Amino acid sequence: xxxxxxxxxxxxVFPCVLDGPYVVQIxxxxxxxxxxxxxxxxxxxxDSVFAGVQSFxxxxxxxxxxxxxxxxxxxxxxxxxxxGLSVRPVKRAKDVLFFxxxxxxxxxxxxxxxxxxxxxxxxxxNNEWALVILYTAMNLPIAVWMIRSFFIELPNGLLEAAxxxxxxxxxxxxxxxxPITLPGIAATALICAIxxxxxxxxxxxxxTTNATMxxxxxxxxxxxxxxxxxxxxxATIASLPVILAGWVAQKQLVRGLSMGALK
Amino acid sequence: MTTLxxxxxxxxxxxxxxxxxxxxxPSAVRxxxxxxxxxxxxxxxxVVIVTQVPFLVxxxxxxxxWNLLVPGSNKFAGLAEYRAAFADPAFRQAAVRTVEMTASxxxxxxxxxxxxxxxxxxxxxxxxxxxxxxxxxxxIMPVATDLLFKTTIYDPIFGFLDFVLKPFGVGRxxxxxxxxxxxxxxxxxxxxxxxxxxxxxxxxxxEDLEALEAARVDGANALKSFAYITLxxxxxxxxxxxxxxxxxxxxxFGEVFVLTAGGPGxxxxxxxxxxxxxxxxxxxxxxxxxxxxxxxxxTQVVAIFALRLLSGLLRASTA
Numbered sequence: 001x002x003x004x005x006x007x008x009x010x011x012x013v014f015p016c017v018l019d020g021p022y023v024v025q026i027x028x029x030x031x032x033x034x035x036x037x038x039x040x041x042x043x044x045x046x047d048s049v050f051a052g053v054q055s056f057x058x059x060x061x062x063x064x065x066x067x068x069x070x071x072x073x074x075x076x077x078x079x080x081x082x083x084g085l086s087v088r089p090v091k092r093a094k095d096v097l098f099f100x101x102x103x104x105x106x107x108x109x110x111x112x113x114x115x116x117x118x119x120x121x122x123x124x125x126n127n128e129w130a131l132v133i134l135y136t137a138m139n140l141p142i143a144v145w146m147i148r149s150f151f152i153e154l155p156n157g158l159l160e161a162a163x164x165x166x167x168x169x170x171x172x173x174x175x176x177x178x179p180i181t182l183p184g185i186a187a188t189a190l191i192c193a194i195x196x197x198x199x200x201x202x203x204x205x206x207x208t209t210n211a212t213m214x215x216x217x218x219x220x221x222x223x224x225x226x227x228x229x230x231x232x233x234x235a236t237i238a239s240l241p242v243i244l245a246g247w248v249a250q251k252q253l254v255r256g257l258s259m260g261a262l263k
Numbered sequence: 264m265t266t267l268x269x270x271x272x273x274x275x276x277x278x279x280x281x282x283x284x285x286x287x288x289p290s291a292v293r294x295x296x297x298x299x300x301x302x303x304x305x306x307x308x309x310v311v312i313v314t315q316v317p318f319l320v321x322x323x324x325x326x327x328x329w330n331l332l333v334p335g336s337n338k339f340a341g342l343a344e345y346r347a348a349f350a351d352p353a354f355r356q357a358a359v360r361t362v363e364m365t366a367s368x369x370x371x372x373x374x375x376x377x378x379x380x381x382x383x384x385x386x387x388x389x390x391x392x393x394x395x396x397x398x399x400x401x402x403i404m405p406v407a408t409d410l411l412f413k414t415t416i417y418d419p420i421f422g423f424l425d426f427v428l429k430p431f432g433v434g435r436x437x438x439x440x441x442x443x444x445x446x447x448x449x450x451x452x453x454x455x456x457x458x459x460x461x462x463x464x465x466x467x468x469x470e471d472l473e474a475l476e477a478a479r480v481d482g483a484n485a486l487k488s489f490a491y492i493t494l495x496x497x498x499x500x501x502x503x504x505x506x507x508x509x510x511x512x513x514x515x516f517g518e519v520f521v522l523t524a525g526g527p528g529x530x531x532x533x534x535x536x537x538x539x540x541x542x543x544x545x546x547x548x549x550x551x552x553x554x555x556x557x558x559x560x561x562t563q564v565v566a567i568f569a570l571r572l573l574s575g576l577l578r579a580s581t582a
Contacts, residue, residue: 077305077306077309078306080302080303080305080306081302081303081305081306081307083302084299084300084301084302084303085303088299089299090296090299090300090303091296091299094574096303096307098570098574099307099310100306100310101570101573102566102570103310103314103315104510105510105562105563105565105566105569105570106314106318106559106562107513107514107535107555107558107559107562108514109514109516109534109535109538109539109555109558110318110321110538110555110556110558110559111314111317111318111321111555112538112539112542112555113320113321113324113542113548113551113552113555114316114317114320114321114324114552115317116542116543117548118317118320133313134313136309136313137309137310137313137314140306140309140310141310144306194402197404198404198405200405200406200516200517200520201514201516201517201535201539204516204517204520205539205542205543213404214404214405214406214407214517217404217406217407217410218406218410218520218521231410231411231414232411232415235404235407235410235411238404238407239402239403239404239407242402242403242404243399243402243403245402246398246399246401246402247395247399247402250394250395250398253398253461254461254462254464254465257458257461257462257507258462258465258503258507258573258576259573262462262465262466262500262503262576
């Protein structure tokens with residue numbers, strides 16, 4: 001059984017392993033038949049990725065900007081909303097929760113036409129802010145559900161004790177609730193960041209020269225042709241932050257993917 | 264006021280000011296309810312504006328014939344664009360392709376994901392690392408995955424797949440040309456099997472170990488205890504994975520865009536890609552919007568089941 005898992009494990013990372021030689025190999029030597037598995041390692045491709053016309057520096061900056069800002073905005077909106085749906089719930093809190101969830105089930109493609117036209121009219125085409133606004137809306141339902149699932153796990157007595165001690169809502173949230181649920185909120189932020197970082201459809205539809213990594217990766221490869229080593233190095237840089245974030249948040253990943261229904 | 268006071272007892276009215284008759288004043292109740300709603304409102308309003316309004320506008324556009332390149336073409340057209348969509352063989356083919364690709368990717372990734380979940384659910388040395396590596400395909404930027412599959416695996420000249428299959432007498436195959444749909448499904452399965460694995464794994468980890476032990480003592484073999492104990496237990500998780508997976512995979516765009524650009528011909532054009540082409544290549548807003556509404560209706564059929572299942576799981580987990 002262990003062999004089975006190890007085998008499947010290898011298969012799952014196989015394209016990356018395959019990728020390995022190209023990443024550290026001199027560009028031209030990557031096209032050989034049969035493939036060479038012994039090679040002279042070099043990191044020169046990583047330099048090339050950040051240099052020249054096809055430099056990844058700008059798209060990388062755009063991706064970081066869009067991801068950080070949209071994730072911060074998500075938290076600012078989602079934490080109070082989760083509070084209003086768990087600690088002191090509004091009437092029909094469940095309906096509101098399912099409203100949030102149902103927006104995730106509306107295919108994005110159906111909304112892209114008006115979004116494109118409105119963005120055009122507002123001068124937001126090819127502007128990172130358009131992506132910030134959209135990614136915030138895209139991740140907000142996940143964040144509300146996840147953070148709520150952490151809030152309802154808070155022991156009841158704790159909040160009562162805080163209230164008896166005379167804590168107002170602000171103190172209750174900032175001194176009691178947030179410190180305890182911080183790991184959960186951090187995991188939520190990581191998951192939202194992963195989705196924002198990897199998003200392609202809206203980025204492709206709404207940006208051109210101010211593209212994020214995903215769009216730039218595709219366009220630069222299409223214009224540069226078969227520079228595998230370059231591709232591999234670029235793909236690694238594009239994927240690495242998210243892979244690391246996912247590894248850190250993996251215990252909470254399933255909660256995020258199931259909107260907090262599974263633990 | 265009778266309707267309001269009848270709804271009052273369900274409200275925790277800890278801070279409402281009592282009126283002379285002992286009942287909280289309606290105005291105080293209303294103020295209290297608004298105070299509770301206050302933290303919710305920013306997120307709620309934001310989501311309504313950014314996700315619901317565009318959808319309603321799409322609905323509006325879908326009744327109009329509008330080409331961005333033709334000035335003055337923005338006119339009411341009734342159901343004409345819907346008729347145009349259904350009359351377009353490319354649209355009908357895209358709809359069939361969407362169902363085919365989504366169904367096969369969901370089923371295959373669920374089968375693979377469940378198998379991986381069963382493996383990782385066992386205790387063995389290095390399980391954490393194996394699990395971490397298995398979820399990695401889901402984290403890699405999807406378009407990076409697509410590009411790597413396209414250039415290093417499927418490529419007819421330099422691709423690894425043909426190289427591996429050569430000793431078995433398989434000649435040079437242009438996978439994305441001759442087996443385009445299958446090639447895309449393989450990539451989708453590679454990306455989504457970890458998602459399914461995580462969901463099924465959550466089900467397996469909540470499993471009653473005593474029941475399994477009892478079955479073993481009673482002489483049930485592995486296959487039987489899987490079929491009669493494990494499978495019924497994880498059934499709801501499998502349903503959830505299939506429903507959520509369908510909702511996400513039906514929106515597949517990047518894979519088609521990068522791997523085949525909808526081709527060869529229109530062989531791999533699914534509805535999202537068709538819609539993208541209508542709007543961004545042909546600038547036919549009305550037709551794109553009508554196609555979008557049809558995609559929404561298809562998705563909502565699945566979404567209704569998903570929401571029902573999630574609400575059941577939620578009740579079970581909070582009960």
